[in-house]
Amino acid sequence: MPSPLTHTLVTTDAVGRAFADEALFSAMCRFEIALARAEAVAGVIPDAAATAIADVVRTAAIDDAVALRVSLRANATLSIAVVQALSARVAQAHPEAARYVHWGATSQDVFDTALMLCLRDAWIAIEADHLRLMAALDALAVRHARTVMLGRTLLQPAVPTTFGLKAAGWLGTLARSWRAWASTFDRTQVVQFGGAAGTLSALGTHGPAVEQALAEDLGLEIPDAPWHAHRDRLAAFVAAAGVYVGALGKLAGDVALLMQPEIGEAFEAGGGSSTMPHKRNPSRCAVVVACAHRVPGLVATMLGAMVQEHERAVGGWHVEAATLVDTVQASASAAASMADVLESLTIDDVRMRANIEATRGTIFAERLVMRLAPDLGRQEAAALVKTALEAAAASGRSLADAAADLPALADRLTADERATLFEADTYLGSAETFRARLLAAAAAPGSRRH
Incomplete structure (x- = not known):
């Protein structure tokens, strides 16, 4: 039936x-x-x-x-x-x-x-x-x-x-x-x-x-x-x-x-x-x-x-x-x-x-804080980055541009860092390691058949 x-x-x-x-x-x-x-x-x-x-x-x-x-x-x-x-x-x-x-x-x-x-x-x-x-x-x-x-x-x-x-x-x-x-x-x-x-x-x-x-x-x-x-x-x-x-x-x-x-x-x-x-x-x-x-x-x-x-x-x-x-x-x-x-x-x-670009770099705020923290301390670095974020939001610019206008922040970054800190491909951490481990575990006996 x-x-x-x-x-x-x-x-x-x-x-x-x-x-x-x-x-x-x-x-x-x-x-x-x-x-x-x-x-x-x-x-x-x-x-x-x-x-x-x-x-x-x-x-x-x-x-x-x-x-x-x-x-x-x-x-x-x-x-x-x-x-x-x-x-x-x-x-x-x-x-x-x-x-x-x-x-x-x-x-x-x-x-x-x-x-x-x-x-x-x-x-x-x-x-x-x-x-x-x-x-x-x-x-x-x-x-x-x-x-x-x-x-x-x-x-x-x-x-x-x-x-x-x-x-x-x-x-x-x-x-x-x-x-x-x-x-x-x-x-x-x-x-x-x-x-x-x-x-x-x-x-x-x-x-x-x-x-x-x-x-x-x-x-x-x-x-x-x-x-x-x-x-x-x-x-x-x-x-x-x-x-x-x-x-x-x-x-x-x-x-x-x-x-x-x-x-x-x-x-x-x-x-x-x-x-x-x-x-x-x-x-x-x-x-x-x-x-x-x-x-x-x-x-x-x-x-x-x-x-x-x-x-x-x-x-x-x-x-x-x-x-x-x-x-x-x-x-x-x-x-x-x-x-x-x-x-x-x-x-x-x-x-x-495109969705990454649409954030205008704000998703790299953590990365910027972690770069500055060894020099400034984490709290001061976070406050400085927050100022840059507020400036970016108010002006409609990217976080990278707003950061470049803050000498206290920009002066601590090299030219290479200013170019790479806001690239998604270089801020993936251990993503590939975790992906490989998950695939290996899923291939273990019993994961697909009883």
């Missing part, structure tokens, strides 16, 4: 399919088939019963979605209706085998495990978009190593930097947050199998053997114990998603600001306006920022849901699935949209230079 139009911006088609009703139902069927096989291997149920269950359940589909939803609301779990439907199907073809459907398991076992299988499919799509955006950022950081631009602090011109360093900064935070998020994803990929209250008591001494075979069949790891009411893995995964999407939101916000016509230094492909033909809106950046606004509330919900009673929660477990799915979908949308932005990003290095 496609997402509602209202949710189009906070999901992607690929991740939507991974969590679609049919995908979740299919994952639950995979659990029941794998469970029957595992129990047959362990000698818990007859081989013939496992074969019959697999043959029937493999072709099962949702017959009555309305009935599933009615049961879900009545029982607060989807598993009851699914198990009943599968048991009825098996009974029609193999009456003796039907009794062994879902043998020794509980509702949370099948649902939690199925959700992890759906998450695994969704992760493949998210990782593909992450790799796209990382490749695009890496290329920007390399290509623009010497592209000089204004650094901006509190939205005001600061000192020069390079767009290469800016892109590498984006790359670095995404590499770090992805590495952290991917590690939490790995920890979610465990089977849930504890039976009624987390002891597998219905299986006697066969519990561990069945669990082993079940996990192997589904390609999942075995946890130390069932995690019915211990939700730290999922909470950590959602919290790490919040950091990753926050990093994407920062990047999108920067690009949107650089797109403003009065700055005009970088542009995504952009979208239009229904009434103003001249506009080139940061549309995909808006999608990323929207997702970055959405996810923190979901993180808070997931953390709150960790407070779960005894061996199975009343409400805490029940809120998780929708919260997890919404988080993953929003994260996927942010990653895909940001990759689209970066792959088509246009950089105007001429405008970057």
